[in-house]
Amino acid sequence: MDLNSSLGIHAQALEIRSKRAEILASNLANADTPGFKARDIDFKEIMTQVHGQGPEHMAVTNPKHFGHIDDMMDASLKYRVALQHNLDGNTVDTQVESGKFTENNLHYAASLRFLDMKVKNRNTVIKGE
Amino acid sequence: MSFKIFDIASMGMSAQSVRLNSIASNLANAETVSGTPETAYRSLHPVFSTVGLTQDLSDDFHGKGVKVDKVIQSNKDIERRYEPGHPLADQNGFVYSANVNVMQEMADMISASRTYQHNVQMMNASKEIMLQTLNIGQ
Numbered sequence: 001m002d003l004n005s006s007l008g009i010h011a012q013a014l015e016i017r018s019k020r021a022e023i024l025a026s027n028l029a030n031a032d033t034p035g036f037k038a039r040d041i042d043f044k045e046i047m048t049q050v051h052g053q054g055p056e057h058m059a060v061t062n063p064k065h066f067g068h069i070d071d072m073m074d075a076s077l078k079y080r081v082a083l084q085h086n087l088d089g090n091t092v093d094t095q096v097e098s099g100k101f102t103e104n105n106l107h108y109a110a111s112l113r114f115l116d117m118k119v120k121n122r123n124t125v126i127k128g129e
Numbered sequence: 130m131s132f133k134i135f136d137i138a139s140m141g142m143s144a145q146s147v148r149l150n151s152i153a154s155n156l157a158n159a160e161t162v163s164g165t166p167e168t169a170y171r172s173l174h175p176v177f178s179t180v181g182l183t184q185d186l187s188d189d190f191h192g193k194g195v196k197v198d199k200v201i202q203s204n205k206d207i208e209r210r211y212e213p214g215h216p217l218a219d220q221n222g223f224v225y226s227a228n229v230n231v232m233q234e235m236a237d238m239i240s241a242s243r244t245y246q247h248n249v250q251m252m253n254a255s256k257e258i259m260l261q262t263l264n265i266g267q
Contacts, residue, residue: 014262022192025134025251026179029141029195031244032148033177036193098247105254112261119266 010115012050016043017108019073024101027080027092034088038080038097043107045076133182133192134255140180140194141248147197148175148241152234159229164217166209170227171202172234203228 020041030036049072082091151173163169178198205228213222 021255022133022137025137025255026193028244028247028251029137029144030177030179030193031141031247032145032240033179033195036179094244094247098250101251102254105258108258109261112258112265116265123266 007115007118009047009051010111010118013047013111014108014115016041016046016050016073017104017111020104021101021108023077024097024104027097028094028101030090031092031094031097032090034090036090036092038082038092039077040080040100041073042076042078046072135252136182137192137194138248138252138255140196142245142252144175144177144195144197145241145245145248147200149238149245151175151200152238152241155227155229155234156231156238158227159231159234161227162210162212162215162217162224163226164219164224166207166225169207169225170229171204171207172227172229173200173202175200205230 020043023039023041027036027038027040080091080096083093083096085091155172158170158172161170176198177195179193180196182192182194207228208226209223210226211222212218212224215224218224
């Protein structure tokens with residue numbers, strides 16, 4: 001049994017979630033910066049790409065290798081369509097961003113819980129108690 | 130969860146506190162008068178700009194912080210008031226009051242403190258979740 005694949009998609013999900021949290025944090029921090037455009041990533045799109053690779057995919061030993069999770073996210077980084085435009089060109093809606101941030105955190109916590117349960121299962125198996 | 134959120138949130142907090150500082154200074158000087166239009170108090174407003182967290186400026190992905198780019202002085206007209214009895218009045222009996230819009234400053238203050246709060250909440254939420262991550266499998 002391959003240890004990595006048996007942990008499921010949650011390890012990758014955590015990585016993507018934490019990157020997304022970073023982007024949403026930037027949006028919130030720049031809520032009053034003139035001309036700043038709010039950005040976000042499409043979680044589903046990246047997850048499909050990551051998951052589609054499978055274990056037979058070529059090993060990534062350098063961050064510059066094609067197929068690294070960062071590159072995928074770079075490619076799917078999009079601009080948020082603002083509900084209302086500010087005169088200074090800023091498209092951050094703090095309510096929307098903090099809602100997304102909380103939601104993202106919750107999803108992170110959920111993936112974390114699943115991963116935690118899997119690790120605990122392993123421990124039970126190893127100890128045989 | 131990445132440690133960069135703490136950098137981003139703290140940059141946001143310090144930018145907002147500069148903004149709060151200038152609002153405080155504007156409000157404190159709202160009633161200041163002066164003998165000449167040149168020396169009259171002009172309200173201060175910080176201008177924010179986005180700053181990358183990594184050396185690579187094209188690196189869009191690794192989050193963006195915020196910094197105070199500059200603090201500008203308002204170029205709104207200085208109001209002239211006829212108060213011949215005032216010790217600071219010029220020979221024509223005029224004093225020049227600060228060009229502070231108190232209403233605008235109050236609204237600005239609420240906006241600044243709300244954004245500050247958002248940054249604090251962001252930092253707290255990330256801290257909690259990071260502590261949970263440390264406890265994985267325990």
